[in-house]
Each structure stands twice: as C-alpha cells, then as structure tokens.
Amino acid sequence: MDLTNADVADILALLDSLPYDSLDLETSRFRLTLRRAPGGGWTEESQVLAEPSTVTAAPDGTPATAGGAPDISGISGEAAAEAGAPDGLAAVAAPLPGTFYRAPRPGADPFVQVGDAVSADTVVAIVETMKLMNSVPAGTPGRVSRICLENGEFTPAGATLMLIEPDA
Amino acid sequence: MSGYRVLRRVLVANRGEIAVRVIRTCRRLGIETVLTVSDADAGSLPARLADQVIRIGPGPAPASYLSVDAVVSAAVAAGADAVHPGYGFLSENARLARACAAAGIVFIGPAPETLEAAGDKLAAREHAVAAGLPVLPGGPVRPEDGRPGRPADAGSPLGAAGPGGAGDLVALAERIGYPVLVKAAGGGGGRGLRVVRDAVGLAAAVAVASAEAEAAFGDPRVYLERYVERGRHVEVQLLGDGEHVIHLGDRDCSVQRRYQKLIEEAPAPGLDDGLRERLRTAAVALGEHLRYRGAGTVEFLVDADRDEFYFLEVNARIQVEHPVTEAVTGIDIVAEQLAIAENRPLRLKQADVTFQGHAIEVRVNSEDPASDFRPSPGTVTRAIFPVGAHHEISGDVAARSARHLPADREPEPGAGACGRTAAVRVDTHLQAGATVPPYYDSLLAKVIGHSTDRGHALAVLRGALDRCAVEGVATNLGLHRALLADPGFAAGAVDTGYLARWLARPPAAGAGAGARGAEHGPVRGDHG
Structure with a gap:
C-alpha cells in the first residue's frame, strides 16, 4: 500500500495541533516530508519508492524487462555529447x-x-x-x-x- | 436479476496524472488495477501504484498508448474485467470499445455508436440540432470546394441542418457572415482550426485545413461555422446510464491558449441564472437524445452579453478538468463511471446533486512561458505541492476528514474526493526522479482550490500555488501565479481571447513571462 490522501490528511490533522514545523517519514515503500510553509499552510513532498510490479510479457511476445526507471538518456533536454560536424560543414x-x-x-x-x-x-x-x-x-x-x-x-x-x- | 457485473480488476489504459487519479479511486473501492505503460513510463508513479503493470510498447504513443491491439491484448492477458481509457489517447475510440466488447471486457465509456456520433463533429452537430440545441450558423464544405479539381462527392454529410447546406463555398461563408471558422469534422483539441476574415483567403484556408485534417485524423472533411470573437467556453458535465441522464453542473474553461485550456472553474462565474439553467437543460436534452451512458461533457460557446449560447461538441470521456466539478458536488466522477460500467442504473437523481462553493483548477504544464512556451521534457528532481487548506481559510480538520470516503460503492452525498469546504487538491504523477518524456502532452499536475465562493477559492489557490515547486523541468507555475493576480481574471467571466490579449500586453503592464509572440511559436498537432 502506498500512502493515501486520507492518510496524509490524518497525519496533517495531528501535526497541525503539535508545535512541529516538519515531519519526515520514510518506509521501504514511500517517503513523505510535510513542512509548514512560510506563508501559512503545509507542503508535501512525497515519493513512492515501491518498484512497479511488471509481471507480464508484452503482448507482442517481447519479454518484459523488470520494472524500474526507464532509459531516459537523451530526453533531459540537455545537449547531447558534442554533435560535431566534419570539417567545413x-x-x-x-x-x-x-x-x-x-x-x-x-x-x-x-x-x-x-x-x-x-x-x-x-x-x-x-x-x-x-x-x-x-x-x-x-x-x-x-x-x-x-x-x-x-x-x-x-x-x-x-x-x-x-x-x-x-x-x- | 440485476444484471450487474461487478468489476474486480480494471485495466487503466493511460498514463500521467489521470492514471494516478483512476488508480486511487479503484483502490478506494477495492478494485485491482492493471496499468499499461510504454517503455518511457515503466518507472512512473502510476506504475508504482498499480497492482500490476504491463509494458505495451516503446515510448512513441502510436506504438503503445494508441495501439488498440496492444491494449486489448494486455487486458485479456491480465484477466481484466474492464478497461478505463482516461482522456486522450484511445478514450473516444470506437474501435477500442468494440474490440473490448468482442473480448468480453467492459469498456468504461459510452457505446461505440455514441463515440462515433460525438467524434464526428458534423454528426454531433446534427444530433445537437435534432435535440433542439442552438448551433452556430454554419455548414459543411463540399469536397470540391476545398479540393479544387476533385470530383464532387454525392450528398452532403450534414444535409440541410445548417443554413448553408451545401454549395458554393463563398456563398456559404457569406450566409454565415465573416469571420468564419474552418473546422475539421474529425478534429479535436483545437487542431485543424482556421479563422477566415474575408473571401480572399477562404479557399486556401479550407484547402489547408482539409489537408491538415486528413493528415491528423485521416478525414479531410471540413465545415464552416461563424467565429465568435468574444465567446466564453462553458461546458456541462453529464452522467448517463443509457436511459436517464443528469448533469453535475457547469464549468468555465475560457482561459485558453491556442485552444488549449489552462484554467477551469465551477460553476461558470457571472452567468445569469436563467442562462445557466438553459445550458444545463440543453446538455441533458442532448444526452437523452444520444441515450448517453457514462460520464461526458457538452461544450458550449456562450455569448453572455447577448444571453445566447451555441453547441460546440460532445466529449465522450472524463475530462482533465473534472476535479472542479467533484469539488463543488462532492461526487467522485470516476466512481460513478465504474458504477455505470457495472451496468447499474444511475445512483444519483438530479435532485441529489447539490452545489457548494466554487472551485478553480490550474493546469501545471512542463513548458516555459518565457521561451515561447517551449516544451520542457526531462527529469524532475523535486516536486513540492501544497497539502491541506490555506491558513486563512477555515480548512479545519472536519473538512479534511471529509476526504475519508466510505469503502463501499454507494454514492456519498455531502462528502467527496476533496471535501466540500475550503480545500486544496493536487492531482499529479510527479515525484522526485519522475521522468517527463518528450512523447506525450505536457500536463504535470492540476492544482485545485475550493472554497465557499469564487473570491475565497482564488485566495485558496493563490496560497496553494505559492507552495508549489517543481525542479528539473520548466513549468508554467509563474504564469499561473501572475494570472491569478490579474484583476481581469479575478473579475471573472473572461472570454476565450483573454489569455492571448494578456500575453500580448506590453511588458510594462505586468511582470515577467509570456509577452512574446503569441503567434509564432511551435504548432500543436499530431504527426501521424
């Protein structure tokens, strides 16, 4: 189970009545940081750490790779390694x-x-x-x-x- | 016999925030979720939340999220009872609906015939006329008018529904009155639209729009409609079970850039009560005419000054902006979609639907308003969002605990997905490490503020946006903060030209981004 919005609301309700300005919570499956914002209210920074349960082969028969981060090389928007052009071009x-x-x-x-x-x-x-x-x-x-x-x-x-x- | 088919396992055939949104409601209802992902989304937040994940292809959507065969094969392989298509991608695809039916799987959406009627803008216009809705003066362009040199097709798809009927293009445009809008019959999402202000550019605009429409939708048919310069975009949310249709009120989505909605709110501000009621009644009449089943939206162009409105189109799916309706009605629209898909009659009667307060949503996109709205794919390093109510608002514990929803499948009048008093809701798939792939649209998050009235909702949302921070990709958060601070928007009831005028204002008139060329940036479209 990940943390539901209701869970966060519960935690926040508890926290609101206490003299703390932030809460860090980490389990093997998620990470949650709640902070009082300078202008009032709270912020949430959360991360679900649980790996995806990729269980089935793709329908076309290609074996599915294990879940996890995809290859994102090249999509970061940053320039690729020296594009370079031959002399004179x-x-x-x-x-x-x-x-x-x-x-x-x-x-x-x-x-x-x-x-x-x-x-x-x-x-x-x-x-x-x-x-x-x-x-x-x-x-x-x-x-x-x-x-x-x-x-x-x-x-x-x-x-x-x-x-x-x-x-x- | 009830004929209900209880859904135990739903395949979510989408990505991003809407996949997260659907998974959350399924989980609350005890329904297992299977998510189809492209290779680019294999490590996404919805993939981490779903009970099961199936890779269906590489990043580019035609090979994955737009592949009917891949989605249906995945649903069969996973033993799913139903497919939830979200919005975009295959959500209004009749072929997917039919393929699901053939495989004994429930398609969570309208009947294939309804998808076809809504997806063909000319057919939808005909249905609207038949249901007694006002449409803009207009009519179909005969193929030979848009395609000089081609032989005439027999018969017009619209017949005599518009004052134009068929015939000479210039005569049609003159009957309508300039400016006219050239629209693609198979279109959507603002693609294939052209404004024409006089007869000189008409034939060329029709030819280009027709070629674009053929490339984008495989359908070259175009039609003309009167172009209303200062209209408002108001839409009505419907729920139908195939027999009865109710509405969940209206939304205003007039803050748009190049036909892409940026800010939406419910209810539409500053509408005369009589006009509002006529809009809602008209939408329900069309829904009943279509024997609508599922969640859908009827879009209207409203000329509030003249107290007039015109049918635009039907969106046969859940919409991006549905949370503002959920906020003011307390109804979880995804849960109702699931109940209808289970073949249950509507659980709500019109009288059960009540409205409380005002809600405003902003779409946070990965685009940079300071660089001509250049898209910004990449990797998110931090994602900080507001939680709970704004401090100035009486967002007490009771309001937040309204977010606790009963685990059964009965409707919950008075308690909704984001509470019924001052509240902030964020729908997003972002978290630290999340990838924003270059293949899909740029929506990162929706931030919704809800309070007792529009002024307070604005205050809630301003406070909420001040507590948002996304690092690693560019966003339009700054633009939203500036818009929410603009007296023009705060006054309410802006028209669809508002944002373009605001962006084009002299730089001195306001701080920061966006004053540059509203006309010269990249063009939105589908290449294939």
Missing part, C-alpha cells in the same frame, strides 16, 4: 529532444533533399516534442550535404540532424 542541431520529421505531414514531400540549396531560415525539418511541432531552420546558407537521421527517428537535444555545406 555546419551541423543543424535538434533544438529539443523529440521525433525527427523530414516533411510537414505524413505523405507530404520532404522539406529538403540532399543537394538542395537553403538559406539560413529555410525550414529543413520538424522535431515533435510533447505534441508540439517545432520547425528547424537550416541556420546556415548553403546546400544540404547529408541527412543524418531517418524520418520518424527519435533525437536527443543538440544531436546533429543534418549537415550543411556553407556557401563559399
């Missing part, structure tokens, strides 16, 4: 972590192909993050030299999406 980096799309919508023509001329503000891709479509401009005038990801692939923030050969 400019990298178009993902502004956010998300799904890379080459076209404005499924079935539409790609924004650009290798060899296309672009200006700095030519939109060359979309990165979808949290249901928002973020347009990615080329950033550098030149020609598209390489497209580094497949359409629909996930990209961490800062990763190189495309390489541009700058105008001389």
Whole structure:
C-alpha cells in the first residue's frame, strides 16, 4: 500500500495541533516530508519508492524487462555529447529532444533533399516534442550535404540532424 | 436479476496524472488495477501504484498508448474485467470499445455508436440540432470546394441542418457572415482550426485545413461555422446510464491558449441564472437524445452579453478538468463511471446533486512561458505541492476528514474526493526522479482550490500555488501565479481571447513571462 490522501490528511490533522514545523517519514515503500510553509499552510513532498510490479510479457511476445526507471538518456533536454560536424560543414542541431520529421505531414514531400540549396531560415525539418511541432531552420546558407537521421527517428537535444555545406 | 457485473480488476489504459487519479479511486473501492505503460513510463508513479503493470510498447504513443491491439491484448492477458481509457489517447475510440466488447471486457465509456456520433463533429452537430440545441450558423464544405479539381462527392454529410447546406463555398461563408471558422469534422483539441476574415483567403484556408485534417485524423472533411470573437467556453458535465441522464453542473474553461485550456472553474462565474439553467437543460436534452451512458461533457460557446449560447461538441470521456466539478458536488466522477460500467442504473437523481462553493483548477504544464512556451521534457528532481487548506481559510480538520470516503460503492452525498469546504487538491504523477518524456502532452499536475465562493477559492489557490515547486523541468507555475493576480481574471467571466490579449500586453503592464509572440511559436498537432 502506498500512502493515501486520507492518510496524509490524518497525519496533517495531528501535526497541525503539535508545535512541529516538519515531519519526515520514510518506509521501504514511500517517503513523505510535510513542512509548514512560510506563508501559512503545509507542503508535501512525497515519493513512492515501491518498484512497479511488471509481471507480464508484452503482448507482442517481447519479454518484459523488470520494472524500474526507464532509459531516459537523451530526453533531459540537455545537449547531447558534442554533435560535431566534419570539417567545413555546419551541423543543424535538434533544438529539443523529440521525433525527427523530414516533411510537414505524413505523405507530404520532404522539406529538403540532399543537394538542395537553403538559406539560413529555410525550414529543413520538424522535431515533435510533447505534441508540439517545432520547425528547424537550416541556420546556415548553403546546400544540404547529408541527412543524418531517418524520418520518424527519435533525437536527443543538440544531436546533429543534418549537415550543411556553407556557401563559399 | 440485476444484471450487474461487478468489476474486480480494471485495466487503466493511460498514463500521467489521470492514471494516478483512476488508480486511487479503484483502490478506494477495492478494485485491482492493471496499468499499461510504454517503455518511457515503466518507472512512473502510476506504475508504482498499480497492482500490476504491463509494458505495451516503446515510448512513441502510436506504438503503445494508441495501439488498440496492444491494449486489448494486455487486458485479456491480465484477466481484466474492464478497461478505463482516461482522456486522450484511445478514450473516444470506437474501435477500442468494440474490440473490448468482442473480448468480453467492459469498456468504461459510452457505446461505440455514441463515440462515433460525438467524434464526428458534423454528426454531433446534427444530433445537437435534432435535440433542439442552438448551433452556430454554419455548414459543411463540399469536397470540391476545398479540393479544387476533385470530383464532387454525392450528398452532403450534414444535409440541410445548417443554413448553408451545401454549395458554393463563398456563398456559404457569406450566409454565415465573416469571420468564419474552418473546422475539421474529425478534429479535436483545437487542431485543424482556421479563422477566415474575408473571401480572399477562404479557399486556401479550407484547402489547408482539409489537408491538415486528413493528415491528423485521416478525414479531410471540413465545415464552416461563424467565429465568435468574444465567446466564453462553458461546458456541462453529464452522467448517463443509457436511459436517464443528469448533469453535475457547469464549468468555465475560457482561459485558453491556442485552444488549449489552462484554467477551469465551477460553476461558470457571472452567468445569469436563467442562462445557466438553459445550458444545463440543453446538455441533458442532448444526452437523452444520444441515450448517453457514462460520464461526458457538452461544450458550449456562450455569448453572455447577448444571453445566447451555441453547441460546440460532445466529449465522450472524463475530462482533465473534472476535479472542479467533484469539488463543488462532492461526487467522485470516476466512481460513478465504474458504477455505470457495472451496468447499474444511475445512483444519483438530479435532485441529489447539490452545489457548494466554487472551485478553480490550474493546469501545471512542463513548458516555459518565457521561451515561447517551449516544451520542457526531462527529469524532475523535486516536486513540492501544497497539502491541506490555506491558513486563512477555515480548512479545519472536519473538512479534511471529509476526504475519508466510505469503502463501499454507494454514492456519498455531502462528502467527496476533496471535501466540500475550503480545500486544496493536487492531482499529479510527479515525484522526485519522475521522468517527463518528450512523447506525450505536457500536463504535470492540476492544482485545485475550493472554497465557499469564487473570491475565497482564488485566495485558496493563490496560497496553494505559492507552495508549489517543481525542479528539473520548466513549468508554467509563474504564469499561473501572475494570472491569478490579474484583476481581469479575478473579475471573472473572461472570454476565450483573454489569455492571448494578456500575453500580448506590453511588458510594462505586468511582470515577467509570456509577452512574446503569441503567434509564432511551435504548432500543436499530431504527426501521424
């Protein structure tokens, strides 16, 4: 059992009548900190520690991995390890972590192909993050030299999406 | 014979705060929960709270939360009696409802036919007309009008329900009167909408909206409606058992950014009593016409100055903003959904539903108003939320112990999920270490303040927001604090353009975030 809202309310009712300003409670399954807020009232900081009971294989037959934290590398919104671009080329980096799309919508023509001329503000891709479509401009005038990801692939923030050969 | 089917194990086919919300009520009622998760949510709070967790696929929703086959297979494998779809994802998907039925599993929601009627905005409009509800002047666009060069389709989906009927696009728009709104028949969530102010841009807007709608919903049909610049968004919560329909009052959701609701409240402030009653009566009439079963919402556009209202759409599911209704009625809407899914007649009569006080909810999203509302996925390092009532309010022990709910399945008039006097409620899936994946929407938490009247509810909520802190991802908490301090919002009865105007105000007019380009940020949509 985790702590229910009613449990917290009970604890708070008890605490309210006592001269304490905070309470820390930790068991193997949860952690709870209640504090009197400076402006009045209480705050709650809680954490359910119990591991998920992931019991069944996924329906497609792939074995389920044990419960626990998922791999979140790359989604933190921080730049990925040095994107880098080969000499003389400019990298178009993902502004956010998300799904890379080459076209404005499924079935539409790609924004650009290798060899296309672009200006700095030519939109060359979309990165979808949290249901928002973020347009990615080329950033550098030149020609598209390489497209580094497949359409629909996930990209961490800062990763190189495309390489541009700058105008001389 | 009663024909009840007692639910012992419910599969929760959702994630985030609504998964936590549904699990909590199931637990209170002694119902086992099985949660489907994507790989990105395997360690989430709802996964830690559910009795069982089944991984159904990778992070991107089309391969997991939007997969009917994966959800139904999981429900069968888990031996679930029922599937609760939450909101979003597959919640209004008739194919899921049918697949559940075929597998002998209860879909916690309306009948598939109702989902289809509500999901097709043109069909919903027709039903509204048939039920006697006022609709905005409008009508369907014939495919050849939106798609130059394509052969005409036989027959219009709306027939003569709108004054436009079918016919020449420009003539239709002129009959309606500019500005007009181009809407997608298969749409929702604000997608596929275009405002057109004169005949010049009309054909192009229709073509773009139709192409967008086809991409997003697989349905290119669009229609025109009059665009009301200063309308209010007011909706009515319904409960139905397929035979009887009651309402749980109204909500105002006019504080929106790009058609996304940000602040909701119950009841809608400053409505004339007569208008309020007409809205509620109209919603129930539509619910009865649809023989509605489950929890649902009828959305209206209200022109309060003219004392008029128009049907917008039906949301055939529980809504994000349901807690404000729970606060003022004391009714646990999820518990009622479960009871209806057990094939019980409504446990409440209209006269049993009483309203107490005022409740306001803010949606805390992982987006940064200072950077054009840029989404902010990542890892939460701390999540601090208010608990209990604000100190200035008589949030006594009795109020909080109203949160104790009886363990049986009878309705609890007078006691609800968050008490009936001054109280703060937080619905969230955040805790230290929680992941905010980039694949899903940005809702992190809902903070609800409830008190005896709107002024006190505002005070409760302001105090509550002062006690919120989320670290590790950007949030819009600062925006909410500023909005709750804005005299315009405090005065009540704002229209749906309020937030855009507030964000566009000169920086000197108020502190901080959001004054930048309301028009140039990223576009919300589904890519596929």
